[in-house]
Amino acid sequence: MDFGTLLQMLDATLRLATPLLLACLAGLFSERAGIFDIGLEGKMLAAAFLSAAIAAVSGSVWLGLLAGIGASLMLSAVHGLASITFRGNQLISGVAINFLAAGLTVVVAQSWFRQGGRTPQLSGDARFNPIDLPFAEAMRDVPVIGPIYAELISGHTILVYVALLTVPLTWWLLYRTRFGLRLRAVGENPAAVDTAGVSVIGLRFAAVAICGVLCGIAGAYLATALQAGFVKDMSAGRGYIALAALIFAKWRPWYALYACLLFGFLQAMSLRPDVVEGIVGFGVNGQLLDVLPYILTVIILAGFVGKAIPPRAGGEPYVKER
Amino acid sequence: MTDTAPAIELKGISKAFGPVQANKDISIRVMPGTIHGIIGENGAGKSTLMSILYGFYKADAGEIFISGKKTTIPDSQAAIAAGIGMVFQHFKLVENFTVLENVVLGAEDSGLLRPSLARARRELKSLAEEYELNVDPDALIEEVGVGMQQRVEILKALYRKADILILDEPTGVLTPAEADHLFRILENLKREGKTIILITHKLREIMDITDTVSVMRRGEMTATVKTAETNPAQLAELMVGRKVLLRVDKKPAEVGKKILEVKNLNVTDSQGVHRVKDVSFDIHAGEILGIAGVAGNGQSELLEVLGGYEKATGSIKVNGEEIDLTGAHSDGQSRRARGISHVPEDRQREGLIMDFHAWENTAFGYHHDARYQKSSILMDNAAIRRDTEEKMARFDVRPPNPQLAAKNFSGGNQQKIVLAREIERNPDLLLIGQPTRGVDIGAIEFIHQQIVALRDQGKAILLVSVELEEILSLSDRIAVMFDGKIMGERMPQDTNEKELGLLMAGMTAAPAGPVHQAVEAQLAHAGTNPSKEV
Numbered sequence: 041m042d043f044g045t046l047l048q049m050l051d052a053t054l055r056l057a058t059p060l061l062l063a064c065l066a067g068l069f070s071e072r073a074g075i076f077d078i079g080l081e082g083k084m085l086a087a088a089f090l091s092a093a094i095a096a097v098s099g100s101v102w103l104g105l106l107a108g109i110g111a112s113l114m115l116s117a118v119h120g121l122a123s124i125t126f127r128g129n130q131l132i133s134g135v136a137i138n139f140l141a142a143g144l145t146v147v148v149a150q151s152w153f154r155q156g157g158r159t160p161q162l163s164g165d166a167r168f169n170p171i172d173l174p175f176a177e178a179m180r181d182v183p184v185i186g187p188i189y190a191e192l193i194s195g196h197t198i199l200v201y202v203a204l205l206t207v208p209l210t211w212w213l214l215y216r217t218r219f220g221l222r223l224r225a226v227g228e229n230p231a232a233v234d235t236a237g238v239s240v241i242g243l244r245f246a247a248v249a250i251c252g253v254l255c256g257i258a259g260a261y262l263a264t265a266l267q268a269g270f271v272k273d274m275s276a277g278r279g280y281i282a283l284a285a286l287i288f289a290k291w292r293p294w295y296a297l298y299a300c301l302l303f304g305f306l307q308a309m310s311l312r313p314d315v316v317e318g319i320v321g322f323g324v325n326g327q328l329l330d331v332l333p334y335i336l337t338v339i340i341l342a343g344f345v346g347k348a349i350p351p352r353a354g355g356e357p358y359v360k361e362r
Numbered sequence: 363m364t365d366t367a368p369a370i371e372l373k374g375i376s377k378a379f380g381p382v383q384a385n386k387d388i389s390i391r392v393m394p395g396t397i398h399g400i401i402g403e404n405g406a407g408k409s410t411l412m413s414i415l416y417g418f419y420k421a422d423a424g425e426i427f428i429s430g431k432k433t434t435i436p437d438s439q440a441a442i443a444a445g446i447g448m449v450f451q452h453f454k455l456v457e458n459f460t461v462l463e464n465v466v467l468g469a470e471d472s473g474l475l476r477p478s479l480a481r482a483r484r485e486l487k488s489l490a491e492e493y494e495l496n497v498d499p500d501a502l503i504e505e506v507g508v509g510m511q512q513r514v515e516i517l518k519a520l521y522r523k524a525d526i527l528i529l530d531e532p533t534g535v536l537t538p539a540e541a542d543h544l545f546r547i548l549e550n551l552k553r554e555g556k557t558i559i560l561i562t563h564k565l566r567e568i569m570d571i572t573d574t575v576s577v578m579r580r581g582e583m584t585a586t587v588k589t590a591e592t593n594p595a596q597l598a599e600l601m602v603g604r605k606v607l608l609r610v611d612k613k614p615a616e617v618g619k620k621i622l623e624v625k626n627l628n629v630t631d632s633q634g635v636h637r638v639k640d641v642s643f644d645i646h647a648g649e650i651l652g653i654a655g656v657a658g659n660g661q662s663e664l665l666e667v668l669g670g671y672e673k674a675t676g677s678i679k680v681n682g683e684e685i686d687l688t689g690a691h692s693d694g695q696s697r698r699a700r701g702i703s704h705v706p707e708d709r710q711r712e713g714l715i716m717d718f719h720a721w722e723n724t725a726f727g728y729h730h731d732a733r734y735q736k737s738s739i740l741m742d743n744a745a746i747r748r749d750t751e752e753k754m755a756r757f758d759v760r761p762p763n764p765q766l767a768a769k770n771f772s773g774g775n776q777q778k779i780v781l782a783r784e785i786e787r788n789p790d791l792l793l794i795g796q797p798t799r800g801v802d803i804g805a806i807e808f809i810h811q812q813i814v815a816l817r818d819q820g821k822a823i824l825l826v827s828v829e830l831e832e833i834l835s836l837s838d839r840i841a842v843m844f845d846g847k848i849m850g851e852r853m854p855q856d857t858n859e860k861e862l863g864l865l866m867a868g869m870t871a872a873p874a875g876p877v878h879q880a881v882e883a884q885l886a887h888a889g890t891n892p893s894k895e896v
Contacts, residue, residue, distance in 0.1 A: 218470040218478070225456045225467050232454040235416075236468025236518070237439035352457065360418060 043184075045315055047191040049308050054196065055266060057304025058203045059084065059258040059275075063282035064289070064296045065203075065210050066254035072214065072291055073247030074227035074353040078134030079119055080255055081279025082141030087112040087259025089145035092159040092270035093152065095166040101264050104166070108263075109256030115141065116252030124244045127357030138279070146272050159263070159270040168197035168265035197265040199257060206254070210293040223247055227351035230358040240358050255279075277334065284337040290348045306333040367430030369394040369526055369557040370415070375424030377410055384410040386581040388424070392526075392574075397548060397558045399568040399589070402578035402601060408561045409451070411578070412528050416448045417441040428526075447519020451530040453511050457504040461497050461514050462486070465521050482521065489520055493550045494543070509540040516547065527551065528559045533567060545571050563601075563656050565594045565867035577601055598863030610807075612814045615838040618647030620682075621791050621822035622668075627676035627687075629663040629846075637663040638674065639846035645791070645822040650813065652825045652837025652854075656866050660846035661826045662707055665795050668824065669704040670697035680791060694727055703784035705777075707795030707826065713780040714768040721750040721764035724783045753782040758808060774805025781809060785816055792816060795826045810836060830859050830866075844868040 063080045070077040087108035095104025115137050122133040146157040153159055176194035179186045214220035222243055226233045230240045262278075263270045281303055288302075289295035309316055310329035317323050368391040377385040384407045392398045402408050413419045415426065417435040426433050428444045435441050441448070455464050462482055470478040483499055490496045495513050503511060512532060519527055529548075533541040548558055548571060560572060568575050569589065576586040577600040585600050622645040629638035638660040645651045655661050666672035673689040680700050686692045694704065706712035714723050725734060725746045733749065736742035750764040757778040759771070768776060777797065784792065797813065798806040813836060817823055827833050833840055834854050842849045842865035849865040864870075 216475055218473050218475060221463060221467060221470070221475055225459065225463075228456045228458060229454065232456050232464070232467065235438050235448065235450070235454040237437070237442045238468045 043187070044191075045312075047187055049305070049312060049315060051192050051195075052308035052311060053301060053304040054192070054200060055304075056307040057300045058200045059261050059266065059278055060282050060285060060303050061203045061297060061300040062199075062206065062254050062258035062261065063279055064285045064300050065206055065293065066251040066258065067283055067286045068210065068289075068291055068293060068296060069223070069247045069254070070251035071286065071354055072227045072351055073223050073244050074230060074351055074356070074358075075119070075123055075244055075248055075251075076130045076134070076355045077119065077248075077251055078131055078283065079115060079137035079141075079279070080251075080282055081275050081277065082134075082138035083112040083115045083252060083255035084259035084262065084279055085138075085145055085273070085275040086115055086141040087256040088263035088274055089149060089159065089259075089270045091256075091260035092162060092263035093149065095162055095264050096153075096160045096269070099164075099166050101162075101166055101168050104264050105257070105260045108260035109253050112256030112259060113249065113252040116248050116255070120245050120248040123357065124241055124248070127359065130355050130357075142273060145270070149270060149272075157272045162264060162268045166264070167268055168199055168261070170195045170197055197261070199261045199265050202257065203261075204297075207293050207297045214293065219246075224351075227353055230353050231360075234358070234360065244358075281333055281337055284340045287348050287350075288340045291351065303333050303336065306336060366394060368392055368427070369429060370559070371427040371430075372411075372415070373425045373427070375411065375414060375426075376422045377407075377414060377419060378422055383581050385414070385421070388578075388581075388583045390576055390583060390586065392557060392559060394429070394525075394557050395552060395555050396573040397552055397560060397571055399572035399575040400559060400561045400578060401563060401565070401568050401575055401597060406578040406601075407581040408578050409530055412448065412530055412559070412561060415441065415528065416446060442522050442524070445523065445525040447516075447522060447524030447527045449512065449515040449519065449527065449529045449532060451532075453508075453515055455503045455511060455514060458502060460500050460502055461506070461510075461517075462499040464503060464514055465499075465518050469518075469522050485521060486517060489517060492554070493520075494547050495520075509543065512540075512544065513547070525555075526557045526559070528561070530561045531563070532560070533562065533564065541567070565597055565601075565864070566869065568597065569594055594864055594867065594869065595860045598860055598867070601863070610810045610814055610835045612836075613818070615650070615817065616648045616820075617838075618820055620644055621647050621680065622824070623677075623679040623682075624668075625677045625679075627664070627667065627674055627678065629660070629667055629672060629674045631663065631672075637846050638667070641676075641843075641846075641848055643841055643848065643851075645824055647790075647822050648817055648820045649838045650817050650823040650825055650836055652827065652833035652840045653843055654830060654833045654840055654862050654866060655826075655828065655843035657828050659843045659866075661843050662795070663846075664843075665704070665707060665793055665824075665826055668697070668702065668791075668793050669706065670694050670702075698727060698787070698789075701790035703787055703789035703792050705780050705784050705792070705794040705797065707799070709773075709776055709780050714776060716769040717767055719764060720754070720759075720766055720768060720771070720779055721747045723768050723779055724750045724753060724764075726783070728783070728787060753786060754779075756786075757782040757812070772805075773799075774809075777809060778805065781812060785812060789821065791822045791824065793824050793826075796828065797825070798827075798829065798832060806832075830862055833862070834859065842866055 063084055067077055067080050090111035091104040091108030094107035095101045119133050119137060122128040123130040149159055150157045173194035176190045180190040214224060222233060222238055226240055226243045233243065234240050262274055267274065285296060285299035285303055288299040310326065310332060313324060313326045313329055316329060370392040372388060372390045375385050375388040388411060400408050410419065414421045415435065417437040417440050420436065426435060433444050435444065456467065462479055465486065466478050466482045471481060472478065486497065486499055495517055497510055497513050497517065503514065516527065532544060552558060560567065562568060572589045574586065575589050575592065575597065577584045577597060579601060625642045627638055627641045631637050641664065643651065653661055663672055667674040667687065668678065670692040671694065674687045676687065678685050678687060680702060685700055697704065710716055729741065734741055734746050747764045751762065754762040754764065759775050759778045768779065771779065794813065797809050813823060825833065825836055837854050840852045840854055840857065840862065842862055844866060845868060849868065849870065852862065
C-alpha cells in the first residue's frame with residue numbers, strides 16, 4: 041500500500057467515524073446522566089430523513105440540519121418523558137424509538153416524495169460540501185506534510201470538524217464545569233444530587249436534550265454530507281456501534297474518539313477490499329469485511345476489553361426515598 | 363426556659379403513608395447551641411420527622427419555625443437555605459468523586475469548577491482545624507472508610523453554612539472509637555453555637571452527649587426531658603412503652619434433646635464489617651429461645667447463616683451433625699433437608715414473591731414435594747392450589763383465595779401464608795424473624811399461638827424479634843444481642859423490660875454502678891475489634 045492509498049483510507053476513516061463519534065458522544069451525555077439510550081439509532085435515522093427532506097424542499101442544507109436536530113430532539117423528549125418523568129424502562133423506550141423511526145421515516149418519505157421511500161438526490165447548497173482549509177492547494181507539494189494536510193486534514197465537510205471539536209468540548213464540559221460535575225454525579229448517585237438541592241429531573245432532561253442535538257447532527261451528516269439524500273435504514277446500525285464504542289471508551293470523551301476512529305477504519309477497510317487484499321496477500325470476501333465492525337462490536341459487548349463500569353445509577357429511574 | 367427563640371420548633375406535625383400514621387401531631391422545640399436527642403425504636407417515626415424537616419417529605423399537617431420564623435420547606439434546597447444540614451443514615455455521596463468534589467457538588471460558586479474547588483480546599487482546611495474534621499480532599503470516596511465518609515457529609519453541611527445539623531443514626535456504621543471521634547466533633551460544633559439533632563435508638567449515645575432528649579413511640583412524641591434529669595432505665599421504659607403485655611397462654615416447656623448447637627459463630631459481611639462476634643448458644647427440642655436486640659446488631663446475619671444464605675466461620679450442629687457454613691453447599695434447600703425451616707425477617711423481600719399467587723408462594727422451596735408432581739416433568743398446580751386452600755383454612759388466612767397475589771393480602775395474612783408454608787413441613791428447628799412486624803393485633807395473637815403450639819410438639823424454635831414484649835411472652839430463654847455479641851442470657855420470669863432494654867443498649871445490669879462506668883468498660887471491650895477505618 042502506498043502513501044497515497046493510506047491517506048485515502050485514513051480520509052475515509054475520518055468521514056465514516058464522524059457519525060459514530062457524534063452518536064457516541066450523544067450517548068455519553070445521556071448515559072453519564074444515568075439514562076441509557078439504545079435509541080441513538082432511531083434518532084439518527086429520523087434526523088437523517090427530516091434533514092434530507094427539508095434540505096431537498098428548501099434547498100438549504102442548514103435548514104435541513106436544523107430540522108434534523110429538531111426531529112432527533114422530539115424523539116429525545118419522548119425518551120425523557122418515558123424514562124425520566126414516568127420512570128419507565130429505558131431500554132424499552134429506546135427500542136420503541138428505533139422501531140418508530142425505522143417505520144415512520146420510510147412511510148413519510150414515500151407519501152411525501154413518492155421515490156420508493158427515499159428523498160430526492162441532494163446537490164449544491166442542499167448538501168454539506170467539502171471545505172478546503174487555507175493553503176491546502178499551496179501545501180500539496182510539500183513532501184509528507186503537504187499531502188497529509190491537503191488530503192487528510194483539509195477537504196471535509198464542516199460537520200466533520202464539528203464532530204472533532206465536540207470531543208475536547210465534551211471533555212471540558214464534563215470535567216471543568218459545574219454542569220459537568222452535576223451531570224456526572226446524577227449518573228452515579230442521584231440521591232447525592234437531590235439532597236444537595238439540585239434537580240435530578242432537570243439535569244437528566246438537559247443531558248437527554250444534548251444527546252438529541254448531537255444525534256441530530258449525526259443523522260443530518262449521514263443524509264446531507266456522507267450521502268446525498270435519505271435512503272431506508274441508512275443509519276445501518278451505527279447507533280449500536282456507537283454504543284459499543286461508548287462501552288469500549290468506558291464513557292470517556294477522548295477514548296470515545298479513539299474507539300470511533302477504530303470503527304471508522306474498519307468501515308473504511310470494507311470499502312476497499314483491493315487494499316486489504318494488497319496487504320494480506322489474498323482475496324478477502326467483501327462481505328466478511330463488511331461485518332468486521334459488527335464482529336468487533338460483539339466482541340466488545342461480550343466484555344473482552346476489560347472491565348467497563350457503567351455509571352452506577354444508569355438505567356434506573358430515580359425515586360426519592362428517605 | 364430562656365427567652366431566645368428555639369432554633370427549630372415543630373408544631374403539630376402529622377404525616378401518614380397510606381394507612382400508616384408515621385408521625386402523629388408532633389411538637390418539639392430545639393434550643394440553639396444544644397444537642398437534642400430523638401430516641402425511639404425502629405419505625406417510631408424519627409426518620410420521617412427529620413425527612414419532613416429536610417424537605418424530603420411534605421407533612422400532612424403542622425408548622426415549622428426556624429429561629430422563631432415560620433418557614434415552609436418544600437424541598438432540600440429550601441432546607442439548605444434555612445441553614446439545615448442533614449447527615450443521612452445512608453450517605454449521599456458520589457462514590458467515584460473525590461472528597462472535594464462531593465463537598466462542592468450543588469454548592470458551586472460559578473459555572474467553572476476550578477475556583478469553587480480551590481475555595482472549598484481552603485475552607486476544608488480551616489474547618490478541619492476548627493472542628494477536628496480531618497479529611498483528605500483528593501481521596502476518592504470509595505477508597506476511604508465510613509468514618510471519613512461521614513465527616514465528608516458533615517463538611518458538606520458546614521460548607522453550606524448550616525447552623526442546624528441533623529444526624530440520623532450516625533453511629534450505626536461506626537466502630538466505638540469512631541463514634542467517640544464523632545462525638546468530639548459534635549461537642550466542638552456545639553461550642554461554636556451550632557444546633558445538633560441526634561437521631562438514634564442507642565441509649566448510651568443519648569446519655570453521653572445530648573442536653574435534651576425527646577422520646578418517640580409509634581409515631582408519637584411521648585416525652586421530652588433534660589438528659590441530666592433522666593436515666594437510661596426511664597428512657598428505655600418511655601421508648602418501649604408500658605402497654606399491657608400480650609401474655610400467651612403456655613405451659614412450662616418440656617425440654618428434650620439438644621437440636622441446635624452454635625459455637626463461636628462469626629460473620630463478616632461483604633463490606634468487611636464484623637456483624638456476628640463469637641456467638642454461641644444451644645436450643646433444645648420443645649424450647650423457644652428468644653433473641654432480643656435493637657435491629658442491626660447481628661440478629662439478621664445470624665438468621666441468614668442458619669437459613670443458609672450467608673457465610674460464616676465457627677460451627678453449627680443440627681441434631682448433632684455439622685452443617686456447612688462456607689456457603690459452598692448451603693442454601694435454603696439444603697437447610698430444609700436438614701430439618702430447618704425459616705420464616706425470614708422481611709417477608710416481602712425474602713419470604714414471598716409479592717406478584718405471585720398465594721398458591722405459588724406456598725409451594726416455594728417445597729416444589730419438589732411428591733404431592734405437587736403430576737409427572738416427572740409437569741407440576742400438579744391443582745394439587746398445590748388444593749393444598750394451599752387447606753393451609754389457608756387452618757391458618758385463617760383472609761381472604762382464603764389461593765389465586766390472589768401475595769401483595770393483595772394484609773401484612774398479617776402474608777405472614778400467615780409464610781408461616782403455614784414453613785410450619786406445616788414439620789421442621790426440627792424453626793427460625794423465625796420478626797414474626798409480627800407490621801401485623802395487626804388479632805393476627806399477632808394467632809401467630810403467637812401457632813409458635814407455642816409448635817414448641818409443644820417438641821420443636822426447637824429460634825425467635826428473633828425487636829419487640830421486647832414478644833420476646834418476653836414467647837421465649838423460654840432470652841438472649842440479648844448487641845453489636846454482634848450475645849450480652850447475656852436471662853430467663854423470662856427472672857428479668858424485665860428495663861433490664862433487657864439496658865442489655866439491648868450494650869449495658870450490663872444497671873444497678874451495678876454508674877452508667878458511665880459500664881459504658882466505658884463496654885467501649886474498651888468493643889474497641890478491641892478490628893476497625894475498617896484507617
